[in-house]
Amino acid sequence: xxxxxxxxxxxxxxxxxxxxxxxxxxxxxxxxxxxxxxxxxxxxxxxxxxxxxxxxxxxxxxxxxxxxxxxxxxxxxxxxxxxxxxxxxxxxxxxxxxxxxxxxxxxxxxxxxxxxxxxxxxxxxxxxxxxxxxxxxxxxxxxxxxxxxxxxxxxxxxxxxxxxxxxxxxxxxxxxxxxxxxxxxxxxxxxxxxxxxxxxxxxxxxxxxxxxxxxxxxxxxxxxxxxxxxxxxxxxxxxxxxxxxxxxxxxxxxxxxxxxxxxxxxxxxxxxxxxxxxxxxxxxxxxxxxxxxxxxxxx
Ligand SMILES: NC(=O)c1ccc[n+]([C@@H]2O[C@H](COP(=O)([O-])OP(=O)(O)OC[C@H]3O[C@@H](n4cnc5c(N)ncnc54)[C@H](OP(=O)(O)O)[C@@H]3O)[C@@H](O)[C@H]2O)c1
Numbered sequence: 001x002x003x004x005x006x007x008x009x010x011x012x013x014x015x016x017x018x019x020x021x022x023x024x025x026x027x028x029x030x031x032x033x034x035x036x037x038x039x040x041x042x043x044x045x046x047x048x049x050x051x052x053x054x055x056x057x058x059x060x061x062x063x064x065x066x067x068x069x070x071x072x073x074x075x076x077x078x079x080x081x082x083x084x085x086x087x088x089x090x091x092x093x094x095x096x097x098x099x100x101x102x103x104x105x106x107x108x109x110x111x112x113x114x115x116x117x118x119x120x121x122x123x124x125x126x127x128x129x130x131x132x133x134x135x136x137x138x139x140x141x142x143x144x145x146x147x148x149x150x151x152x153x154x155x156x157x158x159x160x161x162x163x164x165x166x167x168x169x170x171x172x173x174x175x176x177x178x179x180x181x182x183x184x185x186x187x188x189x190x191x192x193x194x195x196x197x198x199x200x201x202x203x204x205x206x207x208x209x210x211x212x213x214x215x216x217x218x219x220x221x222x223x224x225x226x227x228x229x230x231x232x233x234x235x236x237x238x239x240x241x242x243x244x245x246x247x248x249x250x251x252x253x254x255x256x257x258x259x260x261x262x263x264x265x266x267x268x269x270x271x272x273x274x275x276x277x278x279x280x281x282x283x284x285x286x287x288x289x290x291x292x293x294x295x296x297x298x299x
Pocket of ligand 1: 007008009010011030031032035066067068069071072073075076093094095096120121122242
């Protein structure tokens, strides 16, 4: 089917490529001219502006937005809403907060525009492996867009999970689980790294992907990283977060659902960005105050 696509970064360009290979007609736009040229080389039709993109599509149109969540997605959706006509659909595939989906869906419905939130997982491997899609939106609209979802996803990798917001809600929790899994692997491998046994960490990660209950794709990635360098010596242990972990925690607090593993994982990331943090300095100071315990002075 025909699809407009906005945002041709790490995710978007590969998704456009997969859609073109799947026989869809894609009209692609990005604020970067070079990115649009890459999409054209992959077989998409180029658009030089959002106006041009909308003009190149036949109603009822469908436009996939794949830009950073927050202001970039908000401004892109608003601009599209001013250009599209009733029954057209906007699909947000970025990592949007589900509260924003609900608000946008209501605002767009006043213009008789459809809004679909497609939680997308697969990262830079999605081009070859397919993207796991968690889709929220009106059932009839999602059904109309199904050829797109079925091409992007691997077999069995697409599900309509509920009304608007449900797709990103499920994706948010998916990412929260991802934080916890990564934290558990990181802790276990650190202990093995520090052990007296000179265990081949990459080989163990690979081993566990053969019949073990902890096998997973994350473990395959760990095997690959550890095979390159057992000590990960070139890396700094500085870990960013992109919001979904925090949102999942907020939702747990809102609903009174305990999330201890995720809490530890999110706060470990915060701590990873600090150098000689105040809290640890205060711990040392207190032990020194009450017990005269030795402290190390800052260099
Ligand atoms: N990377 C992943 O593994 C992954 C997985 C699932 C979901 N996602 C989500 O998918 C979305 C895209 O991620 P990505 O990794 O492809 O990001 P990316 O590589 O940074 O690409 C983002 C694209 O959006 C464009 N953009 C940035 N700000 C914009 C704005 N204000 N208005 C219009 N376009 C703007 C960028 O253009 P410039 O290059 O000119 O800045 C770029 O083409 C995000 O919401 C992300 O959370 C990412």
